[in-house]
Amino acid sequence: GQQVMQIPQYQHVQEGEDFTTYCNSSTTLSNIQWYKQRPGGHPVFLIQLVKSGEVKKQKRLTFQFGEAKKNSSLHITATQTTDVGTYFCAPANTGNQFYFGTGTSLTVIP
């Protein structure tokens, strides 16, 4: 399968602190998607990044795609309890399979 590492595996933050998760690939990617899964829920599509160096924002969430298209990050500013969940990256190079990273589980302490 796709060789991708997502770090950290777990992150506990105080409410109001920032959070970042990273997705690193050994190969160049054509695009990368990010998903959020709330506890007990199903993954929900957040965004897709396609261009080298691309940066996209959704309110307090900032998504980046590396210049070499081998890594990506999701940064949350001033976390809230509603941000709790597991964040998955889904990198793609060639082929039709749809891989996911192992996810970062975020806990927000009120």
Next chain:
Amino acid sequence: EAQVTQNPRYLITVTGKKLTVTCSQNMNHEYMSWYRQDPGLGLRQIYYSMNVEVTDKGDVPEGYKVSRKEKRNFPLILESPSPNQTSLYFCASSLRGRNYGYTFGSGTRLTVV
């Protein structure tokens, strides 16, 4: 409402008893897929389908079958379930494959005893 519908949500069965988990989408999506989610292993693709009558193996296809006779439906069949197939299963669809975001179903929690 655009959605992927999986049934059942929960299922407890015995080893060897054939079962089918249904998946249906109402978005006219071409690409459909099944995943299993296990603690520490993330989401692993079982099978996927690029379109009607086209199916391919994912990373963990052993013990599973699928069919895609209609565009909207993509059932997952376990001919002879075993305890190691106890897992949380998700069906997902996208408009046209890997360059479009997935819509996931709500999941099926399967226990094989």
